[in-house]
Amino acid sequence: MADNIGNPMIRMANSAKKGEMVEVRSLIMNPMTTGLTKDKEGKPIPAHFIQTVSVTFDGAKLLDIDWSTAVSANPYLAFKMRAEKSGTLKMVWKDNQNGVWSAESKLTVS
Amino acid sequence: MKKTIQRRQFIGTSLVAGAAVTLAGGALLRSGAALADNVAGWPAKAFDAKALDQAMAASVGKNNVPVSPKVKLTAPTIAENGGAVPVTIEIDSPMTADDYVSTVWLFVDHNPTPLASQFDLTPGLGAAYFQQRIKMAKTDNVRVIAKTSKGEFMASAPREVKVTIGGCGG
Numbered sequence: 001m002a003d004n005i006g007n008p009m010i011r012m013a014n015s016a017k018k019g020e021m022v023e024v025r026s027l028i029m030n031p032m033t034t035g036l037t038k039d040k041e042g043k044p045i046p047a048h049f050i051q052t053v054s055v056t057f058d059g060a061k062l063l064d065i066d067w068s069t070a071v072s073a074n075p076y077l078a079f080k081m082r083a084e085k086s087g088t089l090k091m092v093w094k095d096n097q098n099g100v101w102s103a104e105s106k107l108t109v110s
Numbered sequence: 111m112k113k114t115i116q117r118r119q120f121i122g123t124s125l126v127a128g129a130a131v132t133l134a135g136g137a138l139l140r141s142g143a144a145l146a147d148n149v150a151g152w153p154a155k156a157f158d159a160k161a162l163d164q165a166m167a168a169s170v171g172k173n174n175v176p177v178s179p180k181v182k183l184t185a186p187t188i189a190e191n192g193g194a195v196p197v198t199i200e201i202d203s204p205m206t207a208d209d210y211v212s213t214v215w216l217f218v219d220h221n222p223t224p225l226a227s228q229f230d231l232t233p234g235l236g237a238a239y240f241q242q243r244i245k246m247a248k249t250d251n252v253r254v255i256a257k258t259s260k261g262e263f264m265a266s267a268p269r270e271v272k273v274t275i276g277g278c279g280g
């Protein structure tokens with residue numbers, strides 16, 4: 001079940017004008033199981049899901065997200081940020097089984 | 111699953127013990143959370159609540175929030191697959207240091223646990239716009255509540271999504 005997990009990706013423009021809104025799109029592989037379902041042998045499938053996503057820009061906090069098991073498998077997340085200065089956007093995903101993944105993307109602001 | 115049950119039992123215990131030992135209950139919750147490997151700071155109480163009013167009380171802190179046209183929630187009218195329903199949240203806000211959206215909650219009224227997501231924003235983000243995919247157990251209402259840095263609460267109009275195949279298998 002957990003053979004295909006992690007592989008976080010961020011897609012966003014690498015340059016923007018100051019003040020412009022930049023759309024950040026992200027994807028990570030995770031089963032996002034609820035703990036409420038059973039496998040074919042009737043054994044409960046344990047809950048395994050990403051609980052937090054944190055977004056920073058050059059180390060400064062931008063956004064913190066808490067997720068429940070109601071977020072779909074292999075979670076997609078898009079958000080918008082205002083381009084203020086050049087720097088590095090970093091996202092960190094953590095799941096309830098001690099999984100931690102991160103991805104970065106550079107933005108040049110002119 | 112066993113670990114989750116232990117955590118639920120802790121919650122049960124703290125509820126039975128009542129408000130006088132809320133702090134002790136909180137400590138138990140945290141130790142229970144450690145067993146289940148919950149990520150630090152993840153609001154387990156709000157996410158474990160099984161009814162919309164309880165989930166709202168544990169997250170937003172109240173149940174009656176006026177609907178505002180500033181909170182826009184977009185979702186399909188019909189979703190063939192309840193396992194991946196795309197939702198877009200957009201809140202009209204200046205997002206300046208003294209006036210910004212600080213928290214956004216996303217609920218599915220009758221999911222086994224109605225609170226789906228919580229977003230904590232900073233003014234530096236510059237926009238309150240999110241898109242993600244959620245699971246819906248059946249045809250149901252999706253709703254968003256936002257809180258501003260000035261302490262104002264605003265809700266989206268509830269949006270009904272007709273679900274053909276429920277998403278609880280995922």
